[in-house]
Amino acid sequence: MAVERSSAYRLALPEPTESHEQDAEYCVLDTGEGWTEYRFHDYDALYRVPGLYENLFYEILQCQSPPVVCDLLAEQVRGGGLDPSGLRVLDVGAGNGIVAEELRTRGFGKVVGVDIIPEAREAATRDRPGVYDDYHVVDLTALDDDRASAIASGGFDVLTCVAALGFGDIPPAAFRAALDMVAVDGFVALTIREDFLTDGDTSGFAGLITSLLDSGELEQLGSTVYRHRLATSRAPLHYRAVVARRRRPRA
Numbered sequence: 439m440a441v442e443r444s445s446a447y448r449l450a451l452p453e454p455t456e457s458h459e460q461d462a463e464y465c466v467l468d469t470g471e472g473w474t475e476y477r478f479h480d481y482d483a484l485y486r487v488p489g490l491y492e493n494l495f496y497e498i499l500q501c502q503s504p505p506v507v508c509d510l511l512a513e514q515v516r517g518g519g520l521d522p523s524g525l526r527v528l529d530v531g532a533g534n535g536i537v538a539e540e541l542r543t544r545g546f547g548k549v550v551g552v553d554i555i556p557e558a559r560e561a562a563t564r565d566r567p568g569v570y571d572d573y574h575v576v577d578l579t580a581l582d583d584d585r586a587s588a589i590a591s592g593g594f595d596v597l598t599c600v601a602a603l604g605f606g607d608i609p610p611a612a613f614r615a616a617l618d619m620v621a622v623d624g625f626v627a628l629t630i631r632e633d634f635l636t637d638g639d640t641s642g643f644a645g646l647i648t649s650l651l652d653s654g655e656l657e658q659l660g661s662t663v664y665r666h667r668l669a670t671s672r673a674p675l676h677y678r679a680v681v682a683r684r685r686r687p688r689a
């Protein structure tokens with residue numbers, strides 16, 4: 439294992455010769471009390487250490503998802519003659535606010551975050567104060583009507599969901615609930631692992647996205663396949679970024 443040093447911790451990844459499924463990838467971290475293993479999906483633990491998420495995923499594993507999908511979204515919004523400063527964005531699976539920061543850089547006006555764990559909101563507030571107008575810690579599959587209307591009050595013109603679909607993260611039902619909070623003619627910008635959109639997919643997303651496109655509820659505007667990040671084996675992980683508009687489904 440190659441060891442990365444910061445003033446607050448030592449971090450090491452498995453040897454590149456080891457290969458792990460994406461949902462089993464891990465690193466080891468020493469914050470002064472000995473080495474501890476963290477699965478990449480132990481977001482609560484990762485977010486508690488300031489700078490660790492950025493160091494691991496962005497500096498070492500070269501994640502590109504937030505800028506890639508936010509560029510595609512901004513291009514479609516401006517191409518449609520709209521000013522992003524007037525748009526209200528719901529960012530689902532918001533994490534520690536990297537997507538909100540990218541949206542703000544591109545001029546988006548209002549950004550509301552949703553994540554299932556409190557550590558995500560705490561990290562966003564600690565590391566990127568002010569990028570969210572509001573941030574809700576909720577399970578979108580278990581929302582009562584009052585909470586849903588409180589989150590959606592004022593409505594949303596854009597839904598973003600970046601690097602958070604599938605893999606035990608956001609299930610299709612939660613994505614569906616988020617989509618229902620977006621106005622008709624609003625934008626949807628998401629990233630998803632390329633093979634979750636193929637016929638053999640078992641995550642449920644291929645079926646959901648295909649049915650939304652077939653019913654006309656989503657009109658795809660742009661899409662690109664890109665390198666989301668490197669795996670711990672240093673092999674590229676390819677995702678698809680999609681930008682679409684929510685339309686009234688055909689009768």
Ligand SMILES: C[S@@+](CC[C@H](N)C(=O)[O-])C[C@H]1O[C@@H](n2cnc3c(N)ncnc32)[C@H](O)[C@@H]1O
Pocket residue numbers: 481503504530531532533534535536537552553554555558576577578599600601602606607608609612
């Ligand atoms: C890989 S992180 C991506 C964070 C952020 N979108 C980014 O690109 O930096 C996935 C996030 O999805 C959140 N998440 C997982 N399951 C969720 C669910 N059911 N509802 C909302 N958020 C969820 C996790 O807590 C985590 O913060």
